Structures are given as structure tokens and as C-alpha cells.
Amino acid sequence: MKGCHRPHRHFLRNLFFFFGGLTLLIAGFVFLSVATIKIPDFRSFEERKVVGSTKIYDRTGEILLYDVHQDVRRTVIPYSEMGVNIKNATVAIEDSSFYQHRGIRLKSTLRALLYNLLSGKTLQGGSTITQQIIKNTLLTPEKTATRKIKEWILALKIENVLSKESILETYLNETPYGGNIYGVKEATQSFFNKEPRNLTLAEATYLAAIPKAPTFYSPYGKNREKLDSRKNLVLKRMLDLDFINEKEYIQAQTETVSFRPQEKFGIKAPHFVFFIKEYLEQKYGRDVVENSGLKVITTLDYEMQSKAEEIVLNHALENEKKFGGENGSMVALDPKTGQILVMVGSRDYFDKGIDGNYNVAMAKRQPGSSFKPFVYATAFKAGYTPDSIIFDLPTEFQTTCGVYGR
Known part of the structure; x- marks a missing residue:
């Protein structure tokens, strides 16, 4: 009877050797891969600079006139300003074991390695939030085994030096939400006109649902x-992870969420905006203006500006018909402070036929009679009165350029 157990023992021994050999093979594959590939310098992640958008506003600080980085709209904010709802919603849908793993999910990693060895195809498996950061900042988007191994190694390195809060902060500041919107701050402003910390649970789950495929899941798309459906999946994941309770889950499912109408992001008061941008570049340097994420609050009164633009356009068109004068401009100053309230540099900045982008208001032209108040004011300060008699005689003035007058 004892002999009947030998085939069974033989099978178990072979099975043990098979899996032992497979484990050694995988370990050898990983060792050789790591030994032969060049890992990017991790310091480049720590030292890199995330460029924020410099924004130019009107005098209220509420109306955005221009975003210097039209192609990438991003405002970097600290972890403390992000709000618990968007943090938990993002973790729930993107990386449910984020707070437990050390950069990679071991089971997923081994499964991906096994798949690659057996099939010879590209490595499969979902990436952790840490891996996604690495993939988007230090590595190329190619899908190869070598790149995946680099991603794993760098993810482990990041987890050793950065806290979970810092990693999640980086992710939420850099993840794309569709179009030129990057980061949770810009996303909440664009979709809900809110600060991230003020998002309702339902709004946060909608936001967390978008990054997987921003164009496909756009709230403005088809x-x-x-x-x-994906928003409801986010809610279910949050419930399963005990981020929310049953009551909160039901309330969020039934909440009606309204998205802001999609804006046509462009430029308001263009002549004034570029006047300000040029001034800032001269004063602080172009690099500061382009890459420092400044919030610039100007003196412009946008309500007055809008009316002035309409007036200039209508009168310029009327003058063109009557007199052939095709353009016009207007500047309005606060007489007490000298602040620029209105600057209209032409009837239409975007009209190439009249060189509309040229700022007529800043052109060097003969001031004509508009300069007389300054002459009179200077004379009065010098003691002249309206009764003073001035002899109309040829007068010469010595200037650095020679004699002026006659």
C-alpha cells in the first residue's frame, strides 16, 4: 500500500521544483534587467520644478484677463488645501491600497512579470499612484519591460523619501483633467467654480472619475x-474602503451636480494685458513671469473696459464710413491715483487688416492740443495767471539734440 503514495510524492516534488525554478527564473530576470538598464537619476524628480500658470486679473482679482500658459493651466496648491473628499475619492478609484503599499503592489507586479515571461507581450497590470507620477515625470511613455522595471525601482525610491501626503499632493497637482486643465485646483475652478476643499462628495467623485480618460469622460462630451457610471463606481469604492458611510453614499448618489458652462478660454483686454506682461518681464525677468505661477491683480476696471471697447469699435466703424479713419483707441486713468482703468489699443486686437494688435494708445505721436493743460498747469505753478501777457516772439531752446524752436 505504501507504494501507492510514491506517484503522488513524485508529482509534488516535481511541482515544487517547477515553481522553485520559475521563481529563480523570475528573480534572475529581474536581477539581470536591473543590472543592465540605466535608471534615471532620482534627484531629477526632487529638483524638478512644476510650472504654475501666471494669471493676470482685473482690479477685483476675480475676472481672469489672461493666462500666460494657455496650453497648460495649472495652479499648484499644498496638500492642506485640497480637501478630504477629492483625496479619498482619488485614492479609492486610482489606488485603493495606496496607504498600505510601498510604491508598488507586489501581487500585481509578480503577476505582470509572469504574464510577460509566459506570453512575451508587454507587461500588464494597474499602476499605483506613485508609479503614475514616475511615469509622467521621469520616464518616456513607451510600453516596454525595461521601462516598467525602471518605474518599479523609482517608485520604491520615492516611497522611501517622500510621505504619502507629499506623493498624493504631487499627483493631484499634476494629473490631467481634460484639455489644458491640469491639477485639482484648476479642475474644481473650471468645472464647479469652487475651491477643492469645498467640493461636495458627489462633485469630488465626478472629478476623480475623469483622469482615467479625460476626453472620453469629459462632462461636456457625449x-x-x-x-x-464611473462616478458611481468611485462612490462604491469609497464605501467599500470605509471612506464614507451608507448614508453619505446614498446622499451622494441622489445629489444633482451641475457643471459650469464650458468656457472659451482666451484673452480679455488684450492690449492692456500685453502691456502689463511686458512691464512685468522688464521688471522681474521673463523666466519669473513664465514659470513662477504669479497672480497679478491689475488696476483695470473690466466693466468700464468692456463698454470702452464697444464704444471704440462703433465709432471707429462710423468714422471709417464717413472719413476713411479705420481705427481708434482709448485710455482712461483715475485722476487721483494715475491708475489705468481702461486701455483699448485698437478697435479690434484680432483684426489683421488694420494691424489690430498694434497698441495705438502707446504709439509715439504728436500730442497736439491735448498737451495744453500741462503747459497751463506749469505756467500757473510758476506764477502766471489768465491775465498774464506773453509776447509772441521766436524763442530758441538749447537741448541735448541741438537748438529747438523758432
Whole structure:
């Protein structure tokens, strides 16, 4: 009877050797891969600079006139300003074990390695939040085994030097939400006109649903039902992870969420905006203006500016018909402070036919009679009165350029 157990023992021994050999093979594969590939310098991640958008506003600080980085709209904010709802919603859908792993999920990693060895195809498996940061900042988007191994190694390195809060802060400041919107601050402003910390649970779950495929899940696109389904998936994950309770789950499911109308992001008061941008570059340097994420509050009164633009356009068109004068400009100053309230540099900045982008208001032209008040004011300060008699005689003035007058 004892002999009947030998085939069984033989099978178990072979099975043990098989898996032992497979484990050694995988370990050898990883060792050789790591030994032969060049890992990017991790310091480049720590030292890199995330460029924020420099924004120019009107005098209220509420109306955005121009975003210097039209192609990338991003405002970097600290972890403390992000709000618990968007943090938990993002972790729930993107990386449910974020607070437990050390950069990679071991089971997923081993499964991906095994898949690659057996099939010879590209490594499969979902990336952790840490891996996604590495993939988007230090590595190329190519899908190869070598790049994946680099990603794992760098993810482990990041987890050893950065806190979970710092990693999640980086992710939420850099993840794309569609179009030129990057980071949770710009996303909440664009979609809900809110600060991240003020998002409702339902709004936060919608926001967390978008980054997987920002164009496909855009709230302004044709796949709103798909977005709704993914938002409900985010809620279910949050419930399963005990981020929310049953009551909060039900309330968020039934909450009606309204997105802001999609804006046509462009430029307001263009002549004034570029006048300000040039001034800032001369004073602080172009690099500061381009890359420091400044919030510039100007003196412009946008309500007055809008009316002035309409007036200049209408009168310029009327003058063109009557007199052939095709353009016009206007500047309005606060007489007490000298602040620029209005600057209209032409009837239409974007009209190439009249060189509309040229700022007529800043052109060097003969001031004519508009200069007389300054002459009179200077004379009065010098003691002249309206009764003073001035002889109309040829007068010469010595200037650095020679004699002026006659």
C-alpha cells in the first residue's frame, strides 16, 4: 500500500521544483534587467520644478484677463488645501491600497512579470499612484519591460523619501483633467467654480472619475452616462474602503451636480494685458513671469473696459464710413491715483487688416492740443495767471539734440 503514495510524492516534488525554478527564473530576470538598464537619476524628480500658470486679473482679482500658459493651466496648491473628499475619492478609484503599499503592489507586479515571461507581450497590470507620477515625470511613455522595471525601482525610491501626503499632493497637482486643465485646483475652478476643499462628495467623485480618460469622460462630451457610471463606481469604492458611510453614499448618489458652462478660454483686454506682461518681464525677468505661477491683480476696471471697447469699435466703424479713419483707441486713468482703468489699443486686437494688435494708445505721436493743460498747469505753478501777457516772439531752446524752436 505504501507504494501507492510514491506517484503522488513524485508529482509534488516535481511541482515544487517547477515553481522553485520559475521563481529563480523570475528573480534572475529581474536581477539581470536591473543590472543592465540605466535608471534615471532620482534627484531629477526632487529638483524638478512644476510650472504654475501666471494669471493676470482685473482690479477685483476675480475676472481672469489672461493666462500666460494657455496650453497648460495649472495652479499648484499644498496638500492642506485640497480637501478630504477629492483625496479619498482619488485614492479609492486610482489606488485603493495606496496607504498600505510601498510604491508598488507586489501581487500585481509578480503577476505582470509572469504574464510577460509566459506570453512575451508587454507587461500588464494597474499602476499605483506613485508609479503614475514616475511615469509622467521621469520616464518616456513607451510600453516596454525595461521601462516598467525602471518605474518599479523609482517608485520604491520615492516611497522611501517622500510621505504619502507629499506623493498624493504631487499627483493631484499634476494629473490631467481634460484639455489644458491640469491639477485639482484648476479642475474644481473650471468645472464647479469652487475651491477643492469645498467640493461636495458627489462633485469630488465626478472629478476623480475623469483622469482615467479625460476626453472620453469629459462632462461636456457625449459620454455623460459613462461618466455617471464611473462616478458611481468611485462612490462604491469609497464605501467599500470605509471612506464614507451608507448614508453619505446614498446622499451622494441622489445629489444633482451641475457643471459650469464650458468656457472659451482666451484673452480679455488684450492690449492692456500685453502691456502689463511686458512691464512685468522688464521688471522681474521673463523666466519669473513664465514659470513662477504669479497672480497679478491689475488696476483695470473690466466693466468700464468692456463698454470702452464697444464704444471704440462703433465709432471707429462710423468714422471709417464717413472719413476713411479705420481705427481708434482709448485710455482712461483715475485722476487721483494715475491708475489705468481702461486701455483699448485698437478697435479690434484680432483684426489683421488694420494691424489690430498694434497698441495705438502707446504709439509715439504728436500730442497736439491735448498737451495744453500741462503747459497751463506749469505756467500757473510758476506764477502766471489768465491775465498774464506773453509776447509772441521766436524763442530758441538749447537741448541735448541741438537748438529747438523758432
